[in-house]
Amino acid sequence: MQENYLAKWLNNELTEDELAIFKKSKEYETYRKIVEASDSLAGPDFDMANAQKRLDNKRQQKKGKVIALNPLKRYLRIAAAIALIFGASFFYYTNTLDETVTTQFAERANIILPDASKVLLNADSQVTYSEKSWNHKRNITLKGEAFFKVSKGERFTVTTDGGTVTVLGTQFNVENRKGFFEVSCYEGLVSVQFGQNEKKLPAGQALMVVDGQLRTFETIRRNKPSWLTGESNFKSIPLKFVLDEFQRIFNIEVSTKNLDLSQLFTGSFSNTDKELALQSISVPTGMKFKLKGNKVLFYAEEP
Amino acid sequence: MVKIQALKIGDKNHVCEEEVYAALFDTHSKTIFNYIYYKFGNEEKAYDVVQEAFIKLWENCSKVSPDKAKSYVYTVSNNLYLNVIKAEKVRLKHRQEALNLEYETPEFVMEQREFKDKLEKALQNLPENQRTTFLLNRIDGKKYVEIAELEGVSVKAIEKRIHLALKSLREQIDGI
Numbered sequence: 001m002q003e004n005y006l007a008k009w010l011n012n013e014l015t016e017d018e019l020a021i022f023k024k025s026k027e028y029e030t031y032r033k034i035v036e037a038s039d040s041l042a043g044p045d046f047d048m049a050n051a052q053k054r055l056d057n058k059r060q061q062k063k064g065k066v067i068a069l070n071p072l073k074r075y076l077r078i079a080a081a082i083a084l085i086f087g088a089s090f091f092y093y094t095n096t097l098d099e100t101v102t103t104q105f106a107e108r109a110n111i112i113l114p115d116a117s118k119v120l121l122n123a124d125s126q127v128t129y130s131e132k133s134w135n136h137k138r139n140i141t142l143k144g145e146a147f148f149k150v151s152k153g154e155r156f157t158v159t160t161d162g163g164t165v166t167v168l169g170t171q172f173n174v175e176n177r178k179g180f181f182e183v184s185c186y187e188g189l190v191s192v193q194f195g196q197n198e199k200k201l202p203a204g205q206a207l208m209v210v211d212g213q214l215r216t217f218e219t220i221r222r223n224k225p226s227w228l229t230g231e232s233n234f235k236s237i238p239l240k241f242v243l244d245e246f247q248r249i250f251n252i253e254v255s256t257k258n259l260d261l262s263q264l265f266t267g268s269f270s271n272t273d274k275e276l277a278l279q280s281i282s283v284p285t286g287m288k289f290k291l292k293g294n295k296v297l298f299y300a301e302e303p
Numbered sequence: 304m305v306k307i308q309a310l311k312i313g314d315k316n317h318v319c320e321e322e323v324y325a326a327l328f329d330t331h332s333k334t335i336f337n338y339i340y341y342k343f344g345n346e347e348k349a350y351d352v353v354q355e356a357f358i359k360l361w362e363n364c365s366k367v368s369p370d371k372a373k374s375y376v377y378t379v380s381n382n383l384y385l386n387v388i389k390a391e392k393v394r395l396k397h398r399q400e401a402l403n404l405e406y407e408t409p410e411f412v413m414e415q416r417e418f419k420d421k422l423e424k425a426l427q428n429l430p431e432n433q434r435t436t437f438l439l440n441r442i443d444g445k446k447y448v449e450i451a452e453l454e455g456v457s458v459k460a461i462e463k464r465i466h467l468a469l470k471s472l473r474e475q476i477d478g479i
Contacts, residue, residue: 007465010440011447030473037415037422038441042396043337044346051332055354059361 010035102126103144105251113138117156118149122175122227123248145175147225162209163194170203173225180241181209186224210238226268233268242269242281243298250274252291257299259287318372319364327372328357335380337443338453341435344391356380377453392427393434395442418476425475433468436461 001018008014009022009031022028103109103121111119111127114134119127125144130137138156149171150156158165158174162181165174170188175181183192184206192199194209201207208215215236226233232245240261247254249271267284269277274291282289282298290297318324332353339349356379360372367375426434436454439445445453447461454461 004459004462004466006469007447007462010465010469027473027477030477031469033418034422034469034472034476035441037419038437040419041438041442043438043442044340044349044394044396046333046336048329048332051336051350051353052328054350055328055357058354058358 006031098128098130100126100128105248115151115153117151120147120228122146123251142174142176144177145173145227147171147173147228163192166191166193171224172201177241177244179211183207184225210241227271230271231268232271235266236264237266238262239265239285246277246281250277251294253295255295255297257297259298259300317364318360318367318369323369324361324364327360327369327376331373331376332357334439334443334445334453335376338435338439339380341393341438342431344393352380352383355383374452378455381453381455393438395423395426395438421476422472425472428475429468429471433464433471436464437468437472440465 001021002008002014005014005018005022009019014022101109101111101121103123103125105124107123109121111121113119113129114131115138117138119140121127122145125142125146127140127142127146129140136154138150138154139159140157141159143160148156148158148167150167152168154168156167160174160176160181162176163183165172165183167188167190170190171186172188172190173182173184173186175183181194183190183201185201185203187203189203190201192201192207194214195212197214199207232242232249234242234245238261239259242265243254243256243261246252246269252274263285265281265285267280269280271277278289278291278296287298287300289299318327335353335356336349339352340346343349356376359379360367360376363375426437429437432454436450439450439453440447447458447465451458451461
């Protein structure tokens with residue numbers, strides 16, 4: 001018999017000869033009964049829904065990591081007192097500070113606010129808000145681009161350099177880059193203030209201010225911004241903003257030569273496939289590009 | 304109360320993605336639960352281990368790729384209470400038999416019950432690693448390869464444990 005033949009037998013790995021010999025042995029009958037009886041055994045009941053709920057709760061509370069205390073017990077009391085003082089002052093200090101979340105190039109962040117409103121932050125963007133006073137004042141400051149899913153409740157305000165957006169409970173996208181301010185409303189009603197103007201924006205509408213000019217109102221056919229599904233989308237946007245977006249998404253330095261950066265671009269590019277994105281930008285505009293490491297040069301061929 | 308995750312663009316299939324994470328929980332939580340239970344016979348601790356293993360996975364979600372996630376939670380579970388918990392009695396349930404007991408003679412039914420009692424007692428007396436291995440194979444239908452992964456040993460070692468477990472169960476039941 002081969003080594004561990006009982007395990008092999010259980011796994012149907014014995015040869016026919018071995019199996020025949022094994023079946024003739026006087027122990028075989030008990031082995032067969034053990035396997036038969038053990039097959040009717042069942043493990044403990046596992047309440048997966050409950051476990052899932054406990055896990056979710058824990059994940060919600062979890063902010064810091066637990067560090068094991070060292071075994072020098074007599075110092076613990078002193079250490080605890082000091083820790084308490086520092087802890088209390090740190091707690092007070094951080095609680096009165098505003099929270100800031102920043103993303104770098106080629107990064108995004110998912111933020112859940114205290115009232116369960118969601119913010120999805122696109123690359124090279126920043127939001128700042130006060131966690132402590134959130135429940136009576138929902139104010140958030142944005143640099144860059146973010147998509148908001150606002151829980152119903154008090155007035156929710158997004159402040160940017162380009163303008164202010166106010167809502168009660170809805171889904172909308174705000175993009176504010178240098179010289180460029182765009183708000184798209186996907187659900188509910190948002191109110192947008194920029195300069196001296198105020199516009200009400202119902203679901204399915206978007207507005208854009210480029211270099212101080214209110215440019216277009218266009219309807220949105222999708223139910224969320226294209227960058228959330230891995231695509232950047234443009235409709236009659238000056239080329240320089242398109243290239244800026246490319247740089248933010250892929251963290252690739254963009255330079256240009258002999259190009260008219262104010263020409264308008266309509267189209268989209270993939271946020272996952274660099275090569276495809278380069279093609280999508282260069283082919284319709286008739287320009288060429290050279291990609292070298294972390295740099296790309298867009299240029300027009302001399303006529 | 305505020306949860307912030309950093310995501311890498313283009314990583315749709317990422318453990319930090321809520322759906323990927325939830326799917327991993329669905330697939331592996333029960334195995335981990337049973338595994339810990341067979342070891343220590345304590346359901347409360349088994350729930351704790353499941354929870355802590357998945358919290359760890361969540362905290363490190365940006366560093367663990369989805370195909371490594373399974374062995375990650377297995378390893379974490381294995382290390383968590385390794386020497387801490389005192390083993391208690393492992394109680395197993397009997398699945399409702401599909402066969403019609405009324406067609407069997409009372410003697411036969413009795414004999415079966417007695418055999419099961421003996422088996423349970425014998426299982427109780429097995430070393431922890433043999434019992435865990437045997438039960439994962441018989442109750443959870445885990446292949447030797449997978450148990451080896453859970454326990455962090457070779458497949459050969461698992462075969463040895465199964466072999467010894469069966470041998471020891473038979474010796475106890477036959478009263479040798």
